[in-house]
Amino acid sequence: MPFDVYLNVAIGGVLTGLVYGLMALGLSVIFGVVRVVNFAHGELMTIAMFIAVVSFSCFHLDPLVMLVPIAAVLFAFGYALQAALINRFITRPEYSQFLLLVALGIIVANSLLIIFGPDARAVQTAYAFDSFAVGPLIVDAAKLYAGAAAILFTVALFAFFRFTRLGTAIRACADNYTGALVVGLDVKRLYALTFGLGAACVGAAGAMLVLLIDATPMLGPSYTLLAFVIVITGGLGSMPGALVGGLLIGVTEAIAGLLFTPSVKSMFAFAILVLVLLFRPQGILGRRPA
């Protein structure tokens, strides 16, 4: 196959990878601070996708326009979840928290199934089939917009953590729970905020992703797993790592889909996960946990 095709596919993979990266960033933020393994991550994204679908089909609102509202809704949902339920589980053993989120994931996914039925819902925007030609390269408009939105959102998030007081407070919690308590930070509230932020990330990613794929209720688990693969590959607790991992997986998937049948491309993600878990469990950019 000519090099052009590979390049186009790779670029498509990069753009998709940016969206994946944002989704994984949400997971990474949650794990890095609250230390909860959010097994319902994909389901949060599915909720966002369906909100986007409904807004589009009922009100003709483009998902990108709805990006901020959807992120806000997911933020509120995540905040409430952490504050009301998960905060009580901080002292419980790991598998307990894990199972709590597994339960929530099952409830959400199947509730969506009951409400919307099993069929796929698509969002056909005006630019869905447009593409830009840049020299020999052809870039899908939808992917380009989605990728750009992902970059913007990610930059905003990084800025939040780096430059605001709240962001610094959250990072303090992540580094040293007891220390944060000692200096008077309301850790539980910060945890709730962080979970909300993580949910907002994945919500935004969902709004972007619905431009690229169809929404089905049972999408959750595969994207949760994908997010885990990305975060573990990039480095648990490392925010840049999530992005690097997202890009890596996005490109790998795209190229694998080209070389083999599309359905086996997920196998590559899992193969990478296994390799990372075995040989470099802290990921590309992560630190070994204490």
Place this chain on the structure above:
Amino acid sequence: MTALLSLDAVSKRFRGLLAVDHVSFAVPEGTIFAVIGPNGAGKTTLFNMIAGAMTPDEGSITFAGKPIDGLPADAVCRRGIARTFQLVRPFPALSAEDNVTIGALLNRHDVGAAQQRAQELLRRLDLFDKRHRRASALTLPDRKRLEVARALATEPRLLLLDEVMAGLRPTETDRMVAILRALNRDSGLTILLIEHVMRAVMALASRVLVLNHGTAIAEGAPEEVVRDPAVVQSYLGAEAE
């Protein structure tokens, strides 16, 4: 008396910090040997290397004539070295009897025989009446004695005790000292202990090694070591005038 355990220029480095710096000593069989020193002196690191929880970067550790440095913790135990932990670690949801039975099963394949041995040891350590209680429900002194019982159940030749007196009141300390002395006297068990409680060290040890900043600064009989000026300055402090 031959040395049961000997360390030869053992060192351990953590990134930049030299936690243990070329430490050498020998523990004769049948004695009680104490390692003392200020916090951060490298005592627990030393222990961890003997017990197989860590590998020395330099030097060698010999037990009963064979090298053991680099062996994993379970292999070290099977060679005959048992240990307790600084922060007690019994099996929390299991009963005291089950805890010790597990230790006894190392050398016995019959569960009934292991349970009997466990009961003997629990009696010896004054825990027989509480043998059905969950380990997590026991008091700290009881859990410390439980850990000792569990370690003894593996029929060790050398027992490593990591600050086993910490957190005990004087009466409990005396009780533990009496038990350990009896074990050493009756079965010839060699004991190597890390201790801060000088009362126990003076009462038990026939030989003391003092560590500071990872190096051995004194070694000898307890009475000599506590008068050694370097030891007094770095750790013990002088008597108030």
Place this chain on the structure above:
Amino acid sequence: MRAGLSAGEPRRIAILLAALLAALLAAPWVVNDYLLTVLILILYFAYTGQAWNVMMGFAGQLSLGHAIYVGLAGYVAAMLFTRLGVGPWLGLLAAIPIAAACGAIIGFLAFRFGVAGVYFAILTIAFAEFARIGFDNWGFVNASSGLFLSVKQYGHNDLWQLRGDPTMFYYVILAASALLFALCHLLMRSRVGYFWLAIREDEEAARAVGIDTFRYKMYAVMVSAAVTSFAGVFYAFFYNNLFPEQVFSISRSIEIILGPIIGGVGTLFGPILGAFVLTGLAEALSSSMSAFGLELPGATQVFYGVCLLFVVVALPDGVWPPLARRLGVTKRQR
């Protein structure tokens, strides 16, 4: 999680067990066909839950990809039957070592490289997903079109070929569950069982008393996988079809763990109780919904999710321990 090492008041437990067994033996004469199928499902989940429990409740290794053993075993036996006419019991002889080997690979990779806790769970999910996608695209086993076993006669029961009416299958799964129960009982009181508990409680402390934790964790994984393989063979011959999308699905893996978690991980009765509670209630729910004319796909799963949520929040040790205290069958705890 509870220890449950030595049985509680032995006589009371024996009476309870005998009563349960008698009731189960008599069931086919008393209940209608639909309920019999429900009972088969209950016992199937009691069996797989118990098999999973060996790894988790005893050795503390959380496996969320247990469907891989069911699927592998089912496919091995089904392929041998459809291609070579080999009966299920011989197929089982082939499936057991394959499942055990699969467990050994997962275990070896995980334990050699220090993958534990939640990471181990994720690894097991990854393997199961890998199998699902792999089989879904593997022409040799018919890929996503699935495998079908011939359902020729229902006239008479053929135990050797596992062809027959539900009653036969009922007694097969009942016998298997009873045997597994007895096996777990023996394991719990054996040297291996004690070592597993030590590993579950505190792996480092277990090493400090001389337990070769790698070896015993491997045993737990392999035994659990080998025992689960029977469920795979049963599944294949009872349902007569295998689709990778279904049999390796993460939903199957989660269904397997629900019984023990709700009933009580690490206990002998937990998986059985959990299976009865969960499947019983789920079937009650779906049949009452059908009675009202509501056909909601996914309602059962929501119900499962709610049960799991409830148990995790309110009854972390499962339903069995408080129930056991009520019935007066726990050990004296002073």
